[in-house]
Amino acid sequence: MILLFLVLFGGLVVITRFLIEDNDGFSAFWPANAVMLVALLILPERRSLAVMAGCCAINLCANYGAGWANGEAVQASLLNIVQVAIAAPLTRQFCGARTDLARLPRFLCFSIIAVAASAIEAGFGVLGDRFIMGDPAPLLRDWIQWVACDALGLILATPVIIHLIRNVRGDNEYRRGRSMVLSLLCLAVSIASFVWGRSPLLLFSYPLLTIVGFRASPVWTSGTVLLVAVCATAFTRRGMGPIALFSGHDVILREVGIQTYLVSLVLTVLPANVSVDENRRSLRRMLFVQDRLRQASSHDELTLAMNRRTFEPAVEAHMRLSAAGALLIVDLDHFKRINDTYGHATGDDVLRVFSRRLIVILRDVHGLVARYGGDEFVAFVPDVQTVSDLEALCMQIRHELALPYDLPEVGAAVTASIGATLSGSGRQGIKDILRRADLALYKTKAAGRNGYTLLT
Secondary structure (H helix, E strand, O other): OHHHHHHHHHHHHHHHHHHHOOOOOOOOOOOOHHHHHHHHHHOOHHHHHHHHHHHHHHHHHHHHHOOOOHHHHHHHHHHHHHHHHHHHHHHHHHHOOOOOOOOHHHHHHHHHHHHHHHHHHHHHHHHHHHHOOOOOOOHHHHHHHHHHHHHHHHHHHHHHHHHHHHHHOOOOOOOHHHHHHHHHHHHHHHHHHHHOOOOOHHHHHHHHHHHHHHHOOHHHHHHHHHHHHHHHHHHHHOOOOHHHHHHOOOHHHHHHHHHHHHHHHHHHOHHHHHHHHHHHHHHHHHHHHHHHHHHHHHEOOOOOOEOHHHHHHHHHHHHHHOOOEEEEEEEEOOHHHHHHHHOHHHHHHHHHHHHHHHHHHHHOOOOEEEEEEOOEEEEEEEOOOOHHHHHHHHHHHHHHHOOOOOOOOOOOOOOEEEEEEEEOOOOOOHHHHHHHHHHHHHHHHHOOOOOEEEEO
């Protein structure tokens, strides 16, 4: 995992140094610090410190390789660590332990944290340049450029890196196919708009980015914006695209132009995307609650069997279509003794297992199972037409319900009594059938329980 962080950091440093940074040392944004921030957020302390040390070493090598002076190279590397050291605890505190930036409030909060941490880092940087390095450049101008560079780097790269790390650790991606197509199309149009800088293609990239924001997953949207930012900055550095044409040879105007473009991408695409994703989450939560409420209104909460209010209309509807069927009342034997001996918690466990067994037994024959109260269950099995079929069904139910329970206190102490009847012409009303089944159950109990009685 540490090697993965170092590879990501090194790759982003190479991309920045060779594609984004210009000959004057200006960079529109610096995404490499996002790797160190994610390491501090996700990894244990020792591993995160190892990643920080490795990234600092890579950063120093890159700075020296770019021809920076000794003090300037060391200062830049240390200030990068200052930025993430400020941002990490604030992000963890205000954006949650998992740092899920695919939520609008968290994304906005993280953006504020990124700007604040970059402002502090840039403040130290420009003061160091002025009073230690003797750089005569205007403080305010350099400070603003520095803040924009490092804040944009965190905002653009952190969501993507968080996803990459978590995907390695087993998190799932969703909407991958559609997101990939939209992202590639948007990237192609954006590249074309900078290759042919005088064409109006740049105007079409914004609608496409908006579509990506509304239709793609958050990580694909963040990844698309990051890639578009890299391509736009790289082409602008080489004098291609509308921003380079507009700014001419003015380096500062060019940097202001490309950073304004990147800010516009962040403000128009990412908030819309995380807002849409938050709405999707809210809709899923609402549908889940709605399903739970529907389940609660139609099923018994303890056993998950149907309740009387749902069961009786369902049976009546079937009986209007076909008279054939069997109704059974199944009662646990001596359930009060189980409650008194082992406690109500064990009694509830017995009811849950008993109900699940009954539902599974009747599932293959499309039977309906309801809890009528206490330890009494009622079942309806369609298309049972003969007494022999009903007797075979009762024997199967009695046998499987009496199998030992995986409850140490109860073991094989649970049996059931069954009263059953057939529905047919002249007995189409559910109330009449229930009365007949209840009479059959009474006879079973009078005969000593742990058996069945049929009334046809």
